Amino acid sequence: MTTPHVRLGVIGAGFVGRALVQMLDDDSRQVALVDGATATLELVGVAVRDLTTVREGVDSSLLTDDPLSLAARDDVDILVELAGGIEPARTWIETALRRGASVVTANKTLMADCGTELAQLAHENGADLLYEASVAGGIPIIRALRTSLAGEKINRVMGIVNGTTNFILSQMTSEGRDYADALKEAQALGYAEADPTADVEAFDAAAKVQILSSLAIGTALHGEPILREGISKVRSVDVDYARRAGYVIKLIGVVERVGEHGLSRRTHPALIPIDHPLAAVHGAMNAVFIEGDRSGPLMWLGQGAGGEPTASAVLGDVLHAARNRVNGRHDVPFTVDDRLLSVDSGDLSSVFYLSIDVRDEPGVLAQVAGVFGRHNVSIQSMEQSGFGQEARLSFLTHVALTRDVTATLHELDLLVSVDSIGACIRVIDGGGA
Amino acid sequence: MTTPHVRLGVIGAGFVGRALVQMLDDDSRQVALVDGATATLELVGVAVRDLTTVREGVDSSLLTDDPLSLAARDDVDILVELAGGIEPARTWIETALRRGASVVTANKTLMADCGTELAQLAHENGADLLYEASVAGGIPIIRALRTSLAGEKINRVMGIVNGTTNFILSQMTSEGRDYADALKEAQALGYAEADPTADVEAFDAAAKVQILSSLAIGTALHGEPILREGISKVRSVDVDYARRAGYVIKLIGVVERVGEHGLSRRTHPALIPIDHPLAAVHGAMNAVFIEGDRSGPLMWLGQGAGGEPTASAVLGDVLHAARNRVNGRHDVPFTVDDRLLSVDSGDLSSVFYLSIDVRDEPGVLAQVAGVFGRHNVSIQSMEQSGFGQEARLSFLTHVALTRDVTATLHELDLLVSVDSIGACIRVIDGGGA
Numbered sequence: 001m002t003t004p005h006v007r008l009g010v011i012g013a014g015f016v017g018r019a020l021v022q023m024l025d026d027d028s029r030q031v032a033l034v035d036g037a038t039a040t041l042e043l044v045g046v047a048v049r050d051l052t053t054v055r056e057g058v059d060s061s062l063l064t065d066d067p068l069s070l071a072a073r074d075d076v077d078i079l080v081e082l083a084g085g086i087e088p089a090r091t092w093i094e095t096a097l098r099r100g101a102s103v104v105t106a107n108k109t110l111m112a113d114c115g116t117e118l119a120q121l122a123h124e125n126g127a128d129l130l131y132e133a134s135v136a137g138g139i140p141i142i143r144a145l146r147t148s149l150a151g152e153k154i155n156r157v158m159g160i161v162n163g164t165t166n167f168i169l170s171q172m173t174s175e176g177r178d179y180a181d182a183l184k185e186a187q188a189l190g191y192a193e194a195d196p197t198a199d200v201e202a203f204d205a206a207a208k209v210q211i212l213s214s215l216a217i218g219t220a221l222h223g224e225p226i227l228r229e230g231i232s233k234v235r236s237v238d239v240d241y242a243r244r245a246g247y248v249i250k251l252i253g254v255v256e257r258v259g260e261h262g263l264s265r266r267t268h269p270a271l272i273p274i275d276h277p278l279a280a281v282h283g284a285m286n287a288v289f290i291e292g293d294r295s296g297p298l299m300w301l302g303q304g305a306g307g308e309p310t311a312s313a314v315l316g317d318v319l320h321a322a323r324n325r326v327n328g329r330h331d332v333p334f335t336v337d338d339r340l341l342s343v344d345s346g347d348l349s350s351v352f353y354l355s356i357d358v359r360d361e362p363g364v365l366a367q368v369a370g371v372f373g374r375h376n377v378s379i380q381s382m383e384q385s386g387f388g389q390e391a392r393l394s395f396l397t398h399v400a401l402t403r404d405v406t407a408t409l410h411e412l413d414l415l416v417s418v419d420s421i422g423a424c425i426r427v428i429d430g431g432g433a
Numbered sequence: 434m435t436t437p438h439v440r441l442g443v444i445g446a447g448f449v450g451r452a453l454v455q456m457l458d459d460d461s462r463q464v465a466l467v468d469g470a471t472a473t474l475e476l477v478g479v480a481v482r483d484l485t486t487v488r489e490g491v492d493s494s495l496l497t498d499d500p501l502s503l504a505a506r507d508d509v510d511i512l513v514e515l516a517g518g519i520e521p522a523r524t525w526i527e528t529a530l531r532r533g534a535s536v537v538t539a540n541k542t543l544m545a546d547c548g549t550e551l552a553q554l555a556h557e558n559g560a561d562l563l564y565e566a567s568v569a570g571g572i573p574i575i576r577a578l579r580t581s582l583a584g585e586k587i588n589r590v591m592g593i594v595n596g597t598t599n600f601i602l603s604q605m606t607s608e609g610r611d612y613a614d615a616l617k618e619a620q621a622l623g624y625a626e627a628d629p630t631a632d633v634e635a636f637d638a639a640a641k642v643q644i645l646s647s648l649a650i651g652t653a654l655h656g657e658p659i660l661r662e663g664i665s666k667v668r669s670v671d672v673d674y675a676r677r678a679g680y681v682i683k684l685i686g687v688v689e690r691v692g693e694h695g696l697s698r699r700t701h702p703a704l705i706p707i708d709h710p711l712a713a714v715h716g717a718m719n720a721v722f723i724e725g726d727r728s729g730p731l732m733w734l735g736q737g738a739g740g741e742p743t744a745s746a747v748l749g750d751v752l753h754a755a756r757n758r759v760n761g762r763h764d765v766p767f768t769v770d771d772r773l774l775s776v777d778s779g780d781l782s783s784v785f786y787l788s789i790d791v792r793d794e795p796g797v798l799a800q801v802a803g804v805f806g807r808h809n810v811s812i813q814s815m816e817q818s819g820f821g822q823e824a825r826l827s828f829l830t831h832v833a834l835t836r837d838v839t840a841t842l843h844e845l846d847l848l849v850s851v852d853s854i855g856a857c858i859r860v861i862d863g864g865g866a
Contacts, residue, residue: 023727029586031768035651036583038765132581138728140581147580148565148573148749150469153462277734280713294456295571295745298735301710302728312728316581327762332471335464 004039006322007075011047011067011092012082013055015307016106021058023315037322045070071095078321080314081105086113093118100125102321106133106310112207115215119333128330130317135208136161136286138309139302140316145216153293154217157255161208163284163304164192164199165231165251170283173248178236191284201230202251205267209253213265217255218334224342227266234269238423241394247271248279262343271353271427346403353396355422356412360391364417368393375408437472439755440508444480444500444525445515446488448740449539454491456748470755478503504528511754513747514538519546526551533558535754539566539743545640548648552766561763563750568641569594569719571742572735573749578649586726587650590688594641596717596737597625597632598664598684603715606681611669624717634663635684638700642686646698650688651767657775660699667702671856674827680704681712695776704786704860779836786829788855789845793824797850808841
């Protein structure tokens with residue numbers, strides 16, 4: 001029996017693209033690659049923006065500056081898209097899928113924006129659209145959700161899916177830095193962009209929540225908004241309070257079933273109990289923690305970014321797409337549960353950590369406690385720290401409705417004795433971990 | 434197009450078998466199961482030891498007390514073996530494989546003993562032999578190694594793959610119990626057997642190391658012994674020393690490449706740096722930590738035992754086997770790298786923690802240090818604690834050859850001033866985590 005042959009075209013020769021080409025060329029791994037692909041793999045073209053730049057390790061005869069033509073080439077069985085962004089990446093991918101080629105992409109923006117439509121297009125054309133590297137970089141979480149856990153009802157997914165913010169919060173926790181210093185350090189080390197908005201305001205994490213919920217878990221809510229709160233308002237005093245209370249602050253992305261047909265999708269900072277597996281995810285690492293109905297808690301941890309880890313995830317997809325082609329099949333999208341409804345975040349219950357700066361004068365605490373009581377928010381613990389005329393009140397609530405907590409803070413903000421609301425951060429329960 | 438139909442036979446209706454039957458029967462999951470299997474699944478028989486026992490949730494008309502006949506039945510497409518042990522499980526599995534049925538098993542003893550031969554038999558008959566639940570219970574690690582990471586060169590696998598010993602060591606660490614007390618607690622909670630030998634002397638962990646190395650990673654060393662050291666000699670003073678030095682003690686199973694063609698397979702207690710992800714694996718949880726050449730560090734964490742988590746892993750395998758049958762294919766075993774040679778543990782280098790009880794008299798430390806020096810074992814740090822006539826010397830070495838450390842301890846044991854060697858435990862480096 002002759003070994004089947006599968007041909008690849010790659011768009012993009014940055015860190016990820018070059019690492020992928022090196023992995024494909026590695027002589028010592030050829031037996032494993034043929035085993036994994038059940039085929040020999042051949043790289044037939046690499047599209048780059050600028051042909052004059054030297055790309056170490058990439059055969060220059062393979063280079064082209066016309067990605068659209070590469071996507072359209074009949075002899076490209078699998079197109080690997082590593083350019084990013086919505087357009088023209090979407091057009092390239094659609095071009096390849098329409099002629100029945102499979103596509104592997106690391107493009108989180110595109111997959112969050114129109115992944116469901118592209119997956120449908122792939123299915124209609126008997127092709128695969130694989131996107132393991134779009135969430136949590138080198139961690140093979142999407143294939144696990146779609147294969148090993150296909151029979152499992154997933155009740156909650158909580159992910160640390162943005163390395164930049166996890167690095168910043170880790171620095172604030174372990175080194176006692178404030179937010180601005182930790183951000184500068186992250187920028188100096190190349191973990192954060194000059195304009196860090198996409199990371200620190202959680203746009204990146206929200207895109208990954210979108211992909212996890214709609215593509216990996218199979219919900220149909222891709223049009224609905226995702227609650228998004230970033231980390232730029234997290235202060236050293238909050239990190240310190242969390243530590244004293246037995247927590248660390250992490251930015252998490254959450255997809256959670258609520259009741260029979262409700263689904264909450266959100267990303268926000270949270271106090272995580274120090275003995276929860278997510279609390280041990282340090283620096284720029286990523287992790288995805290899952291609560292399955294029967295499997296119980298499961299966590300995956302690994303590098304969320306970087307050329308080689310991302311290329312490793314892309315290669316896993318390439319081998320999977322190649323195996324499918326050899327067998328004349330493709331992965332079929334999940335049946336979407338279209339009874340699921342997005343739950344308003346106000347209707348969700350949680351423990352909250354609240355921090356309020358007040359004037360240090362008699363009767364203030366009674367006034368503040370009265371406001372909590374009127375809105376049915378019950379207090380689990382309170383800590384007061386004074387600074388001359390000022391005092392900071394830090395509260396852990398009992399489980400409370402988010403809309404009640406919001407109303408409480410609104411009314412507190414109107415009190416003359418309250419200078420400012422410093423923090424309102426959700427607290428994650430132990431959750432069976 | 435009609436949906437294909439796949440028929441299952443299950444041997445064993447204990448915790449795992451009953452949880453599996455419940456998952457297959459769960460009305461709310463039928464759409465997901467058909468999606469995952471690309472087929473409807475039908476349970477056609479359940480073999481039990483004693484037909485008179487009532488099995489809640491299992492249709493009594495499906496029961497049989499003749500597992501061999503169930504394995505031989507033409508209308509069983511996938512046989513699920515949950516009985517355990519070598520024989521007669523091996524005969525049942527061979528019977529099913531020989532007629533081309535696929536087999537899903539949770540049987541670690543059998544897979545460690547003859548998994549390679551059974552995998553070959555499956556391949557020759559165009560069938561699958563899947564065994565996700567045999568290592569780390571509910572954690573889908575084997576499929577990840579065989580699919581997503583098929584293109585990745587795995588340099589080291591370190592697993593906490595025995596929940597009993599991890600519970601005992603966690604109790605010793607967090608509650609300050611000694612080994613005997615922690616073992617009693619584990620027995621009272623049902624985490625440890627009345628005869629705990631298989632767990633505490635690491636026979637169970639060694640079987641999982643065997644499966645990980647030969648079946649999941651594809652080495653051919655199934656005849657060669659695995660270095661095995663248990664936890665029964667770990668003392669409270671070792672746990673305390675580890676904590677002061679920034680480590681926790683865990684029983685780990687290791688599969689490690691050494692040089693170009695060397696492979697080390699072993700299970701033993703180890704000091705793990707407190708900020709290593711494995712250090713945060715508490716209680717009866719399991720975890721597998723992998724160092725891939727390109728992926729970097731990756732870790733999976735979850736429940737290593739229990740009916741429902743194990744059944745969840747079995748169900749993942751059932752869906753995979755069903756998909757393969759629908760597509761007329763089966764998973765092909767890895768090409769085994771038969772150049773790999775087992776490395777003698779004496780040739781391995783490591784940092785060691787050593788604890789020696791000595792007479793507290795002048796000159797002892799110089800004598801002891803002299804022995805270290807003669808065997809080229811260099812000392813990183815030393816701590817002396819005195820108790821009247823006695824003193825305990827605790828050392829962290831620099832990286833040293835295991836055979837040199839063994840020779841050092843041999844010679845120390847002969848000194849009149851040395852009462853006993855208390856501990857010799859390997860220390861794991863940070864390892865890029």
